[in-house]
Amino acid sequence: MSFYSDQANQFIQLAQNIQTRITNAGSSMDDATRSSLDDQRDGLLEQANKMILADIQAALGQLNLDQPRLAACTANLNNAVKTVQTFNQIVAIGEAGLNLVTACVSANPGAIITALSGAEKAVASALGKSNVVTMPPPTDANDADAGTITTLAASAASKPTQE
Numbered sequence: 001m002s003f004y005s006d007q008a009n010q011f012i013q014l015a016q017n018i019q020t021r022i023t024n025a026g027s028s029m030d031d032a033t034r035s036s037l038d039d040q041r042d043g044l045l046e047q048a049n050k051m052i053l054a055d056i057q058a059a060l061g062q063l064n065l066d067q068p069r070l071a072a073c074t075a076n077l078n079n080a081v082k083t084v085q086t087f088n089q090i091v092a093i094g095e096a097g098l099n100l101v102t103a104c105v106s107a108n109p110g111a112i113i114t115a116l117s118g119a120e121k122a123v124a125s126a127l128g129k130s131n132v133v134t135m136p137p138p139t140d141a142n143d144a145d146a147g148t149i150t151t152l153a154a155s156a157a158s159k160p161t162q163e
Helices: 003-028 031-062 067-083 087-106 109-127 149-153
Strands: none
Touching: 003 031, 031 087, 067 087, 067 109, 087 109
């Protein structure tokens, strides 16, 4: 984990400590103090979220991943949660989303590809395969690099079109 993620975790801990103080004080805390502490807590959480987001973006920017696939998968996860009806499906999609976020934060290409596949399978299971964007197979099955991050990132689905 990077320095910024470590710092963000410390901000989150501070925000939790402030919330604990607010909760423990209950009605004995005056409104001005409560408001000030609420603002501090919210500021810490906002800054932590910005730092974590910047870390994730930097990690993904350094990897050769199929970013359109990642974006499509994330959109599919969000849409699936709105569409599915059963609790088990919602839990499976939520778990897949959490695994994907955790893998992205780790900046481990293998973990990201595994989590991406897991998320696509969870959405496919919940919604049916016709609603899911998936990665095409490598073009040359005999290629020694088939299935590697570089090959996946260079797939036809992620190549920009020339106008």
